[in-house]
Amino acid sequence: MQFFSFWRSLASFRVRIALNLKGLPVEVIPVDIDAGAHRNDAYRKINPQMALPALVEDDGTTLFQSLAILEYLDEKHPSPPLLPADIKGRARARGIALMVACEGHPLLTPRVRRYLTGTLNLDQPRLQAWLTHWTTETLAALEARLSGDAETGRFCHGDVPTMADICLAGHVTFALMQQIDLAPYPTVKRVFDTAMALPAFAAAHPLAQPETPEGMRRK
Ligand SMILES: N[C@@H](CCC(=O)N[C@@H](CS)C(=O)NCC(=O)O)C(=O)O
Incomplete structure (x- = not known):
């Protein structure tokens, strides 16, 4: 999995925590928001909303919006769960x-x-x-x-x-x-x-x- 993120991004922070909790390795691809790199053509192709983070699966599936990514990771790797049982x-x-x-x-x-x-x-x-x-x-x-x-x-x-x-x-x-x-x-x-x-x-x-x-x- 490729994880497009920025160190200071709070939405990236959310996904980093979930990846750590679940012990999932990723290839981190830093996108420098301060340098405007999230608005370049290359990143726009991954997320046209020009916001971080994005997670790209090995089969090319692109995931965006941190909470949708958390839900996806939780469904795919249920342990430990990110949501209560009830x-x-x-x-x-x-x-x-x-x-x-x-x-x-x-x-x-x-x-x-x-x-x-x-x-x-x-x-x-x-x-x-x-x-x-x-x-x-x-x-x-x-x-x-x-x-x-x-x-x-x-x-x-x-x-x-x-x-x-x-x-x-x-x-x-x-x-x-x-x-x-x-x-x-x-x-x-x-x-x-x-x-x-x-x-x-x-x-x-x-x-x-x-x-x-x-x-x-x-x-
Ligand atoms: N609701 C989005 C928020 C994404 C977002 O706004 N990310 C910020 C960094 S925390 C960003 O990339 N901002 C770029 C900008 O505002 O130009 C999510 O949860 O993924």
């Missing part, structure tokens, strides 16, 4: 994952930032206000959900990691990079710390990748 639990775990992947993250992507600054002429302080606003909105929603539900355990749903934790990990990592204080979100922080203590999560961290810029790379 139908209600699956709906809840998917719902938490979508709170990040469908509501929060799209507002923070490079293409949105480019439009805000390049076309709408937002200055840096206002861009930062935008990023902080939508990041904390999602953190607050996650905190309310996790702290209020009896199904929350050591992880977002019970005591094993699911795709909900995979998505939460990326969002909190972004929040920390934005130097947002997690004190108002103690349940989110507890679940994040529990997840990131797992080798599959830690090894997938944006700052732990071979292509992470030298000065930023975690040793």
Whole structure:
């Protein structure tokens, strides 16, 4: 399998965690978003939406959208599962994952930032206000959900990691990079710390990748 990804991409981070949890080897093909490589013809052929990640199977099947990729990997390699065993639990775990992947993250992507600054002429302080606003909105929603539900355990749903934790990990990592204080979100922080203590999560961290810029790379 070829995994088209970028070290800093939160959606790539999700798929890296799932690949690690399931022990699946891939050939990583870095696509440098900062250099605009995701908008080149070569990558457009793989994903016309010009977003990372994409996973290309050995038979040429191209998979795109991180949550669709997680579901695919989970169906093809069921152990360990990325979703709870029961139908209600699956709906809840998917719902938490979508709170990040469908509501929060799209507002923070490079293409949105480019439009805000390049076309709408937002200055840096206002861009930062935008990023902080939508990041904390999602953190607050996650905190309310996790702290209020009896199904929350050591992880977002019970005591094993699911795709909900995979998505939460990326969002909190972004929040920390934005130097947002997690004190108002103690349940989110507890679940994040529990997840990131797992080798599959830690090894997938944006700052732990071979292509992470030298000065930023975690040793
Ligand atoms: N919903 C998509 C999000 C994909 C996405 O926006 N990826 C970002 C990196 S995390 C990207 O490639 N952005 C390029 C851009 O915004 O120009 C998924 O989950 O795969």
